[in-house]
Amino acid sequence: MLSNLFSLLLFCLCLSVYGNNKHDGSIKHDDPMLNTETPNYKEYCVIGAGPGGLQIAYFLENAGRDYRVFEKGYKAGTFYLKYPIHRKLISINKRNTDRSNKEFNFRHDWNSLVSHDESLQMTKYSNDFFPPADVLVQYLNDYATKLNLKVQYNSTMHDILKRKDGLFQMWDQHNNAYTCKYMIVATGIAKPNIPAIPGSELLVGYEDLSIDLPKFRNQSILIVGRGNAGHETAQHIY
Ligand SMILES: Cc1cc2nc3c(=O)[nH]c(=O)nc-3n(C[C@H](O)[C@H](O)[C@H](O)COP(=O)(O)OP(=O)(O)OC[C@H]3O[C@@H](n4cnc5c(N)ncnc54)[C@H](O)[C@@H]3O)c2cc1C
Known part of the structure; x- marks a missing residue:
């Protein structure tokens, strides 16, 4: 997947505004708790458990870093529960390259993520050149589970901001606050592109x-x- 042009990992360009721990819909710039409390602190926060978020989580996990992935869906790879809508991936699953060079073969596998676990290769999940999208969802969830990635599901994060003390703060849909030193946003691109044409x-x-x-x-x-x-x-x- 990383070798695929489609893969996106967007690093956060966060606003320099300040907020309080309990978010009530408005950000209070002069809240006394600001910069003094660090609720649910993680050194690294990753938002989104799509291919991008899972891939960075793998490297953070292997490096022994203090991190958590926050995913709004109930499982990983939820983009692929709907897209592509015709339910067949447009990224190729090239199982036969006529080469034994692993690096070469991996570069021709557009779907798999990087890991040390050879069972986690999309080429082992489907024989189809364009596999069903649901197979990729299964693969991504196996990837998260087998590699013990720390993903917190059903968590929609909002209002990411950077505090005066340099920490990032954000809230989930229940207005629980989270703080972290590094913020990595891997939420994909989900905005329809509406052409500027009459009609x-x-x-x-x-x-x-x-x-x-x-x-x-x-x-x-x-x-x-x-x-x-x-x-x-x-x-x-x-
Ligand atoms: C129509 C279409 C079809 C595509 N088909 C393919 C294909 O067949 N093969 C292929 O390789 N690529 C395909 N792509 C490209 C695909 O989007 C990327 O390859 C890949 O999904 C990008 O991974 P990602 O992790 O950056 O984002 P995504 O896969 O979009 O993952 C982002 C994750 O962030 C979560 N999230 C979003 N907002 C929040 C929030 N506020 N809080 C918490 N979690 C949040 C989402 O629930 C999602 O799980 C397609 C793209 C489009 C538009």
Whole structure:
């Protein structure tokens, strides 16, 4: 997966504002608890247990660092529970390269994450060149479990800020506060790209598109965009 151009690991560019430990919807710049309390402190906080977050967690775990991954979903890799919507990965699972060089082979495996555990290779999970997306979800969760990665699920983090003392602070959906020295945001890119063209309000976005083929019967279909989502959609309906 890391060798894949798609892989994203976004490091946080956090706002320099200040807040209190119990977040009530407004950030109080003059709260007396600010910079004196360090609730739920971890040296490293990673937000998101997609491929990016899990991969950095692996290296933090192996280096014996004090870290925790916060994931809003109930399991790892939740992006792939919905996407790609036609449920087939667009990243190749190249099992046969005609080479014995592990490094070479790994570079042609677009899905696996780096680890010392050879059972954790997507090539061992599916024979398909374009495997089902659900298999990747299974793989990512096995990766997190087998490698003992410290992931806290069902935790939607918000209002990340940097305090005066240099620590980062954030809250989950229950307004529990967390502090950390280093903040790594691996939340992916989840924003639809709506084209600035007249009539764009009439388009159905990829994220809302039905995969129910009878709905396309006898229709003339215009696909706007010739990226992966467009090609995947065209292949499904043609
Ligand atoms: C339509 C589409 C199809 C794609 N298909 C493929 C494919 O087949 N193969 C491939 O290799 N790549 C594919 N990609 C690219 C794919 O997004 C990346 O390869 C990969 O998922 C990026 O990993 P990531 O860990 O950076 O982000 P993600 O996989 O998006 O993971 C981010 C995680 O952060 C969590 N999160 C978000 N906000 C918060 C929050 N506030 N608090 C806590 N947790 C949070 C999410 O729940 C999620 O689990 C596709 C992309 C798109 C848009």
